[in-house]
Amino acid sequence: MAEPSKKIGIWTSTSLVVGSMIGAGVFLVPSAMASYGSVSLLGWVFSAIGAFFLARVFSRLSALVPKSTGGPYAYTHHGFGDFAGFIVAWGYYISVITANAAITISFVSAMSTFFPALATNAAAAILTGLSAIWFLAWINTRGVPASGRVQLVTTILKLLPLLVISIGGLFFIRAENFHPFNSSGGSVYDAINATATITMFSFVGIECATIPADSVENPGKIIGRATMLGLLICTIVYILGSVSIMGIIPAAQLKYSVTPYADAAAIMFGNNARYWASAGMAIAAFGALNGWTLIQGKLPYAIAKDKLFPPVFGRQNKKGAPYVGIIVSSTFVSVFMMMNYTKGLVEQFRFLLLLSTLTTLVPYLFCAAAFVIIRLKIKQSKGLPAAIIVGALAFAYSIWAVAGSGQNTVYWGFLLLMAGIPFYVWATYKKNSELKDVSEV
Template identity: 60%
Template sequence: MAKTNRKLGLYTSTSLVVGNMIGAGIFLMPATLATYGTVGIAGWLCAATGAILLAKIFSNLSKIMPLANGGPYAYSREGLGNFAGFIVAWGYWISVWCTNAAIAVSLVSALSTFFPVLATSSIAAIGTGLSAIWLLTYINTLGIITSGIVQLFTTILKIIPLLAVGIAGIFFINTHHFPAFNTSNTSTFTALTNTTALTFFAFLGMECATIPAANVANPTVTIPKATMLGTLLTTFIYILCSVVMMGIIPADTLSHSVTPLADAAVIIYGPYAAYFVSAGAAIAAFGALNGWILIQGQVPAAIATDKLFPAIFKQQNKKGVPATGIIIGSILVSVVMTMNYTKSLADQFKFLILLTTLTVLVPYLLSATAYVILELKQKKHPPAKTFKIMLHGLLAFTFSLWAVAGSGEEVVYWGFILLMAGIPFYAWIIIQQNKKL
């Protein structure tokens, strides 16, 4: 019983999913979508459908491999072999610390509402971002339960302003504020593809409950439930808030707003509500940073355990946490975040963040493939069940491929280069293993 108490339960596992998906992006996304028209809502629905398909894939995989640490890496390796597993882990690891750098920047941006100096002083901004990164790094080395409690607490706090605006905002909707279906000056299919790709990135993280599987209580039940509950709850919040903001704020105003959720809150509750929402955005970024720092240690630890990554990444402290891997990740996060505040490197920072989105989509593609292989390998199914499994995998794979296409040619090209850069590293590890034999 004592052992179970040291593991993540349903609430903390669900908060890891919700907390890692809901960052500061939802506080800004409606303004980006406003330039496309109400096709943006259709984009949310398409992205949500794809996210639910993939969440179900990860739920089913967690039942097949309930104790497999590493989530997408473990599933891809089991279904497709060591090299596929390594490519997934390599890309995912890079995307995590680049994403953490972007989250740290968004945290500083949210805090600038309360501390204007953060918007004008690079030194103050860098210092604040680094402080948040290393505070949460320290918290995550104290044990997975400590980081889980922080995650649960911050997830609740970030949901409150979103629901407060979303639910109350229903009564302030003016249907005349909704723009035309497609105002993007492109075809409807292109607009739908672009908005789906944009909004789907807000769902990245649905797989997070599967990654620390060995640290989850009753994983066969808890992980599938947390994955689906987290994805469904996030979907409801995203679509509710987007529809409400489109209905409250005229399209021209919304498309130029830098704080759309805060603007909607002011209309509903009055001028001081902007501070309430800005605090929610800061908490959202802080909570997402906490959850992803947890993940940045778990993924390399899982692959190092399988001897496909340097052994240093699996070293655990007295709390059973892969602290060395977390610290190495946070050093890289700190370097990438600092790039954003260096004029000569700012463009590279933004581009690096953009192209790493592809390295998250590739694990989804390979996990959908591995799901079909592992399900059919596990036991013989009747024809109807076999067809259902193959259709589910095909739909999830096709959606992920569509999202990759929506990322743009340049992102796909450089994302592929980034993934292939791991091949020499993989070859070196294999050579070192052979030397020891």
């Protein structure tokens, strides 16, 4: 366990939330929503409201169950026991390493603006991706404080271009670009539902401050504050950024743009601004990869400490870093990343991304329910009705998010979760055998 003097505080914890939520994918959302019209802004509002209730759940859980390393896994385990905790952890772990491979690919893509060979030379792209993965793996083996410093710096650097475009762009908007209000061809309700489904993934990562709880100063207070502050910062950036870009670039042009933030920057400051917008995208991906690398080490560590994962994942180095989990996870990330650049394996990699979508959302479902269960166990009536309402609304939003991910995603994601059962049976057998040996002694 990390020494108290080496634990992270409010700003580093907040940067972990913001840095993990704002990845390279967020830079493409305005283009994805352009065909719906300005009604898509309401999709952001709907997602932000749902994310608020989830943030409240994680904030309250961090106070009710402080020092519970593992975030969604720890809370689900506390509320529902070994099996539910393992299933959530299994799916979440696979989704994290798959997402890290996708983030690495986004980083390489952003860097191709400065090094065009990365867009055409698979070997160069793979080498760049592997360098990013293993450099950040090394940083994270230096301990949470070292990773936290990188996260804080990259979060500040990624926010700067986003804020410049989000706030500065308000002075360049043209009112006619917001018309028509709804160009989706369907009802306003359907348009909001569709755009909210697109935007909800931009709030994934809201739980990240809860996962390294054993490395946070006064986790009962700091984690909750960092989670709510991180949500506020991201919501402001997301909504203002969409307003500015939709107001600057006509919808007919925006929906075909593959670099909407860079295009907006070029209109605002000239063509050379594309480079620093692309730099912002690269830093966003790099920072997100750093944050999720920390998570991919801490999560298997927490499961191993509860004897539901191979004990080797519970090992720490002298810096308090779960180095085995970081190394094994980074190896998987490397393999998945290389699949994208290997002819014949690209579709398999995309299929892995599809599978990981559901396993990212299911933990929210369990945590919302676990919050109500844990709160009821306290047997304290003060604030109980409000807690039940918050938990119910977070649960309802999570159900909607799972349904909105699509039938294929739910089907294959469910099979992926079920694939973890043999591992759970093995872990339970080993755990019970150890307990039996101890009792016999």
